[in-house]
Amino acid sequence: MKKIEAVIKPFKLDDVKDGLSGLGVQGLTVSEVKGFGRQRGHREIYRGAEYQVDFVSKIKIEVVVASDLVPDAVEVIKEKAWTGQIGDGKIFIFPVEEVIRIRTGEIGEEAI
Amino acid sequence: MKKIEAVIKPFKLDDVKDGLSGLGVQGLTVSEVKGFGRQRGHREIYRGAEYQVDFVSKIKIEVVVASDLVPDAVEVIKEKAWTGQIGDGKIFIFPVEEVIRIRTGEIGEEAI
Amino acid sequence: MKKIEAVIKPFKLDDVKDGLSGLGVQGLTVSEVKGFGRQRGHREIYRGAEYQVDFVSKIKIEVVVASDLVPDAVEVIKEKAWTGQIGDGKIFIFPVEEVIRIRTGEIGEEAI
């Protein structure tokens, strides 16, 4: 099992989620984050003064999948989150040692 | 050392935290997330139109513990977060390579 | 490649970010979290009653770097996030299996 973390543009969330659902992914977890990267934030103006804001609003998707699903999942995320503009985001893949479903106590791939 | 991530129902946070404290866990980190899973969100009504909201509010707990504490910690989380209803959430376990306490510079299990 | 997660005091964010930039780190992701640890929260008063609030506001920084950069990055975070007071936070290091940049499809260290 692997955990895929994808940091994407907020308005792409629905597309990515639908894409992953299409692959049979049954669960994922989403959070709001601020990203700092090549896309350099924006300048905000307050009372005539300008401030550089380095952080851009992003969505982080975390999804744990069976190892053999990883390539497809990555492909789907790449396709759905892509705009071609700087700041499209990144996908990270991590090893997972165990998964437990709290309700049933199932473990491993059953629990995903 | 392992990192345990548990995605649970928000009102269970206090119980789980107290349970883990009881095991001697001295630190953990909590964040608000939105979950998508078998528990399918709800329908919201605005101005007479209904919208399906797929995401459910969840709490994510991250706690890094010594490897030998993992089974107990998982057990406690399972017990405290359990309601038996769909959406109780999941527990994920990840390998950790190193931990450093910023204040003292301690590393490894000392730093947990 | 490794992922460094650092949980720090909120007002240290800018310093840490600038420090990492100085090392050549080009991207990182930040989120708001609540920490429970040795620093024991505070007591809030409402309508004459006092409540213990166990959770302290913290910032979590996630940054994926090439393995050889890890020691320097940890050093910088330790230095910049340090106040010497309880609650300065922790640094966790995790293995990463793969990184993909969505925009270009680059993978591995190129994508970081």
Place this chain on the structure above:
Amino acid sequence: MNAADTGFILISAALVMLMTPGLALFYGGMVRRKNVLGTLMQSFIVLAVVTLEWVLWGYSMAFGPDHGGVIGGLDWFGLTGVGMEPSPDYASTIPHQAFMIFQCMFAVITPALITGAFAERVKFSAFLLFTLAWATLVYNPLCHWVWGVGGWMGGMGALDFAGGTVVHISSGISALAAALFIGRRVGWGSTAFIPHNLPMTVTGAAILWFGWFGFNAGSALACNGLAAGAFVVTHAASAAAAVSWMVVEWFHRGKPTTLGVATGAVAGLVAITPASGFVGTVPALVIGLCAGGICYGGVLLKTALGYDDSLDVVGVHGLGGTWGALATGLFASTAVNPDGADGLFFGNPGQLWIQFVSVAATMAFAFVMTLLILKAVDLLVGVRVPREDEEKGMDLVLHNETGYTL
């Protein structure tokens, strides 16, 4: 008919109307995030529902032709005969409709006040039934007793300038009954119920303070010296109570809180309400200073006694109103208002007794009736939401909405 008085009462009515949404914010900020809409909704819908009740039968029951000192008849159902000319009985210088609508705003806010006691756990349907029944069976008679021509309390000489018994004691004591009947929120004792948005609460308190000028000064029913006096003592008492709450809390807990100051201001407004047309500035300061301390103590009571009056209606309105009604019996002076009476400190101990009787009667009546109504509603539709719904929050469960999205 006097144009100046008419304009003043209409604007005052508008100010008093704004108090109910102000209360919605005051309460809404104090609940948890998942219940903010449910709480706002309770006040907002009262504004709508009780208005209909009032123009249909409420006004007639409260101010219509007296039956035995106890209730008005339904002769004015649907405002029949309540026209643009002054009424012979009430407020002789303004259109009868202006008096009616000014009173409407009082009828609205009173049941809205009670909602703080059972916030975060009551079914919306049950709430609507309760409110309609309470407005009809508790507010209307009480209002008649005190302000209706022929009402027995007014006849007895009880002084209540702007609603100490009618509005605050009645709602405060009904809040106690409701808190006892409905029981505590899930998590009481183990979870901290921390306000989710205190700036909202402070905004609400400010709107209440603003609207209260209409409440008290408008109760002079004319723009004269009495209105000016009521305005001044209202402001002074509110300020005094905000400061005294702050000081007491500072000593007791080590720090003064924003919520404390906001609540103290409201406590002062409550306490001065019955007295506002009968006392001078210095007594008003005393009433306010005491109100801050008394209500601070009142709020602590609930933890001691173990009932869950979520947003402290008992401590603030119940106790504050009682103190105000009794204080009127202490500080009232015919030098301030020749149509009033002298209180104990001006040589007339009898007035304090009259005030005491009116307080006791109001309490007994409101407490018992509230329990009866709640029992009936509980049998009909069930008062409380199931436990798991309480955990999910009122916003989703009752209204399929969320207060804030990201």
Place this chain on the structure above:
Amino acid sequence: MNAADTGFILISAALVMLMTPGLALFYGGMVRRKNVLGTLMQSFIVLAVVTLEWVLWGYSMAFGPDHGGVIGGLDWFGLTGVGMEPSPDYASTIPHQAFMIFQCMFAVITPALITGAFAERVKFSAFLLFTLAWATLVYNPLCHWVWGVGGWMGGMGALDFAGGTVVHISSGISALAAALFIGRRVGWGSTAFIPHNLPMTVTGAAILWFGWFGFNAGSALACNGLAAGAFVVTHAASAAAAVSWMVVEWFHRGKPTTLGVATGAVAGLVAITPASGFVGTVPALVIGLCAGGICYGGVLLKTALGYDDSLDVVGVHGLGGTWGALATGLFASTAVNPDGADGLFFGNPGQLWIQFVSVAATMAFAFVMTLLILKAVDLLVGVRVPREDEEKGMDLVLHNETGYTL
């Protein structure tokens, strides 16, 4: 000159002024977080820009010396001759300036109402041009037709006490034209546009309700029985519509929503506006009850017909205003206001026809003019922001700001 009337109209003007920021909150809470400032800004800047337009040329075009029943002359440009004495033509008991500034607030809120139709996707420069042009070329003539001495609609006997045609139909139908011209938001049909802050919306609705007392009762232009009557029916109709919207939604969707009740109240206020000085309380209740249902249906229409009127200006102001204008032709009674006329139910079917003509003319004029103005503005600067800017949100793109930070 009458001091009481003067004070009443000045305070009423202040209340009506507050409605525009109230509308800003009402709308601001309904958009997505990234557009909250852009939405607040649209209402707030209208308050500034249209005020300048009004004191410079707008008031003169609307109320200045008539030219052919169609428009006022520019004789009063920059308020020349609009002084502290009463005008011979309008509101004879108050300073001419008081009448002018009261009317100013109406001129301000009308274009602000339209902004709800194209929220979340319009360039700020285009918006400013549109607003100036619309105020000048649509509002001023319409206002002259109905309320200006010599205006043809008023001359024809059309009844519009406080702005059913001038304010609500004109903005509602222009909103439809704008929604059609500008097109749907990105994501329409696939994304849910969920309000980001409903407590803000409820607060806005409450401020609107409060200010509306100035709007309708103030339109009596004196503090007399008529003002009291207008105040009462305003309150009653709003309450009735809030309740009927709630009931309809409860049946239709299974749960009553906070946004529904708030919107229902506004729908009731809209519908009673033209009728408020001509009808009694019971007809007002009927008007309100129907308004809740009609506007609820109106809001569903947009999904059925496929135009993206973001915040439901068409359903609430367009339909609500139309219902109100026609209902005036049904329920108006000279028993309430001898200067008015009788409606169909009081034996005068002709009035309904007059009302119908005034509605139809207002709709046709406003619809066509809005399209023409938008076309011109589009050619000049482009009306809509680029797609990627729409995704980023108005706050950052147009104003370099964010509504909330952590």
Place this chain on the structure above:
Amino acid sequence: MNAADTGFILISAALVMLMTPGLALFYGGMVRRKNVLGTLMQSFIVLAVVTLEWVLWGYSMAFGPDHGGVIGGLDWFGLTGVGMEPSPDYASTIPHQAFMIFQCMFAVITPALITGAFAERVKFSAFLLFTLAWATLVYNPLCHWVWGVGGWMGGMGALDFAGGTVVHISSGISALAAALFIGRRVGWGSTAFIPHNLPMTVTGAAILWFGWFGFNAGSALACNGLAAGAFVVTHAASAAAAVSWMVVEWFHRGKPTTLGVATGAVAGLVAITPASGFVGTVPALVIGLCAGGICYGGVLLKTALGYDDSLDVVGVHGLGGTWGALATGLFASTAVNPDGADGLFFGNPGQLWIQFVSVAATMAFAFVMTLLILKAVDLLVGVRVPREDEEKGMDLVLHNETGYTL
């Protein structure tokens, strides 16, 4: 005594009272999230504390029997002799208490304005001491000089209709002294102090605008043509300044901001305040247009000069008030107000000199006194919170509360 005037002044007093909570929101939205309650609290508690000060000794010092043109005596301590009849000296058509309470609201908001200068870093105890001392030793004398019978500035012929010197210059210049004395916030220069909740700030600005009608029109102390005129110029100047700030910022920074427009509106209100009863509409537009530009520049000054006036009290109230006071010397006209004087542009250059003297004297007095008071308070309890507390935020450190929870 005149009922219409009485009602008008009481309602105006209520409007002015609402300005202080409006200011709380205006300021509260601009600070960082961790300081929102501390900031709201400063304004809210001023409402309470200065009210007590005013009814006890403040009103007497400001308006009581004159001593040497410099200060009023304590003869009216605790409002002794301030009754329900008109005063022989002030506002002869309304109860003396109505005049007193209207003035009370001015005394309240003035020290609240200063709080913007030292937001996010001052101890609550120090703040309370400072406010009490400042109200007593700066506001009361200044108020006496300008508006008290026998005051030397009023005697000299200085024109200040509603508080340009007394309220705005005094608070603006004291803000400068305080910003200099207290020093910059931690992080100044390196961190961006970005407003945490701009919708809150916009709401506050709207409430200020609304309340300002009471402030300026109410200062006519009667509901007559003068009040109508003051109302009109207030609205026009505010609109003009909002627009000119927007335009200047658009040119200077490429985009117009919501905060800019809201601030511009406030700047216009400040500038028109002293002039509002003395000038016509066109001069008011000029005053407003200039105010937007001048205050925009004033706000940039702080970065140039390096003092940390957190929320721009100096730039908006200091500069705006100064411009308004001088502009009164330019544009005042006896055609508008026969009890006033002509300004430079109406042939009387001497008036400009008088205005200049009153501005200079106000500045010198307020600046020096503020420094002395701050020095004394600093010795007594220390003015500033420790650095680590500043990092934690005022809400937790001073009040043990948090503004928002999740």
